Amino acid sequence: MSTPVFSVNGLWKVFGPRADRVPADPELTALPPAELRSRTGCTAAVRDVSFDVRKGEVFVVMGLSGSGKSTLVRCLTRLIEPTAGSIAIDGEDVGAMDRTRLRALRRHRAAMVFQHFGLLPHRTVLDNVAYGLEIQGMGRSERRARAADVVAKVGLDGMERRRPGQLSGGQRQRVGLARALAVDPEVLLFDEPFSALDPLIRRDMQEEVIRLHREEGRTMVFITHDLSEALRLGDRIALMRDGRVVQLGTPEEIVGSPADDYVREFVRDVPREQVLTVRTAMRPQAAGETSGPAVPPTATVSEAIEAVARAGEPARVMEGGRCVGVVDHEVLLDVVAGVAPTAGNRAAGAARVGAAAPRKRGPVSPPPAPTPEAI
Numbered sequence: 001m002s003t004p005v006f007s008v009n010g011l012w013k014v015f016g017p018r019a020d021r022v023p024a025d026p027e028l029t030a031l032p033p034a035e036l037r038s039r040t041g042c043t044a045a046v047r048d049v050s051f052d053v054r055k056g057e058v059f060v061v062m063g064l065s066g067s068g069k070s071t072l073v074r075c076l077t078r079l080i081e082p083t084a085g086s087i088a089i090d091g092e093d094v095g096a097m098d099r100t101r102l103r104a105l106r107r108h109r110a111a112m113v114f115q116h117f118g119l120l121p122h123r124t125v126l127d128n129v130a131y132g133l134e135i136q137g138m139g140r141s142e143r144r145a146r147a148a149d150v151v152a153k154v155g156l157d158g159m160e161r162r163r164p165g166q167l168s169g170g171q172r173q174r175v176g177l178a179r180a181l182a183v184d185p186e187v188l189l190f191d192e193p194f195s196a197l198d199p200l201i202r203r204d205m206q207e208e209v210i211r212l213h214r215e216e217g218r219t220m221v222f223i224t225h226d227l228s229e230a231l232r233l234g235d236r237i238a239l240m241r242d243g244r245v246v247q248l249g250t251p252e253e254i255v256g257s258p259a260d261d262y263v264r265e266f267v268r269d270v271p272r273e274q275v276l277t278v279r280t281a282m283r284p285q286a287a288g289e290t291s292g293p294a295v296p297p298t299a300t301v302s303e304a305i306e307a308v309a310r311a312g313e314p315a316r317v318m319e320g321g322r323c324v325g326v327v328d329h330e331v332l333l334d335v336v337a338g339v340a341p342t343a344g345n346r347a348a349g350a351a352r353v354g355a356a357a358p359r360k361r362g363p364v365s366p367p368p369a370p371t372p373e374a375i
């Protein structure tokens with residue numbers, strides 16, 4: 001596997017007096033946040049966090065307000081100085097970088113897109129987008145040509161000469177995105193970029209990010225407190241609580257196998273059939289089950305329900321020309337209802353064909369009430 005873009009190990013950020021004594025003292029690190037604050041005056045915003053961001057993935061950092069998301073992501077480029085632990089970008093120690101290298105890191109390699117776009121009000125859209133290139137020292141005509149390309153890429157053609165005050169919130173956010181893209185960074189860091197936008201425009205911007213990611217395969221780290229946004233955008237999600245990562249996994253892992261009660265509660269209202277795939281739901285193929293619609297293992301349960309309903313018979317999960325399992329209305333409904341597969345169902349299937357891909361268990365919680373905005 002290639003070197004991760006970011007590799008984070010044992011990272012701590014403690015705010016407050018004599019902060020660096022906290023990570024080193026097991027008695028202090030064991031304290032709940034409120035007690036740590038009253039005993040030492042310190043807040044541990046990030047507590048012993050480790051993860052890798054892989055090349056080309058959208059890595060989402062999600063959690064409620066105050067869980068440590070912004071602090072964590074700002075530590076990646078040392079906009080906030082970590083208290084303990086290590087961070088590497090492409091194997092290079094970020095902690096050892098001097099000011100010049102840090103500046104180059106932030107300008108060329110890891111560009112940040114903020115919620116408050118930080119646009120220069122007296123400059124045109126084009127010049128705002130070209131700004132990052134200007135501080136890199138690129139000549140005027142070259143940077144304007146490059147900026148014009150990126151402006152078109154984010155769907156703002158025709159608006160090059162407007163000033164930020166003449167744009168809607170969504171359009172301004174596109175300018176912020178274009179400015180970050182213009183420097184062609186290896187990784188884009190998004191700090192809750194869309195949380196001030198109204199839901200429809202927010203959806204548009206999410207689509208934009210998905211499209212850009214699909215077209216360019218650029219690595220992205222995306223902060224959000226919004227679960228539906230995390231599920232829509234993330235290849236993997238780190239779910240934070242009180243400075244810790246309580247679960248790191250794909251949307252399907254987080255929704256299908258919550259690590260603890262906190263995560264389970266967090267994902268309770270997610271329409272599971274839109275996140276879980278047939279790989280999670282399928283049972284072994286029975287003898288004679290050779291007809292029925294074919295679905296790929298990546299199809300969602302929701303898509304499979306449609307296929308099964310249309311065909312009036314179970315669907316076969318096909319991978320590399322081989323049937324790796326079957327989904328019928330019973331196993332699909334199990335997922336919707338949030339119940340584990342029935343023992344009889346599984347035993348019968350297994351007895352008929354033997355091994356198939358293991359099926360993950362869903363949480364045995366009461367049926368969730370899907371909310372329209374949950375995904």
Ligand SMILES: Nc1ncnc2c1ncn2[C@@H]1O[C@H](COP(=O)(O)OP(=O)(O)OP(=O)(O)O)[C@@H](O)[C@H]1O
Nearest residue numbers: 015043045063064065066067068069070071072225
């Ligand atoms: N400069 C600071 N000094 C003291 N405490 C801070 C500082 N910055 C953040 N904190 C505290 O660290 C914790 C994590 O804050 P952080 O902003 O990283 O959370 P967040 O998950 O990004 O929240 P939000 O979604 O509201 O932006 C909070 O308890 C916050 O009050």
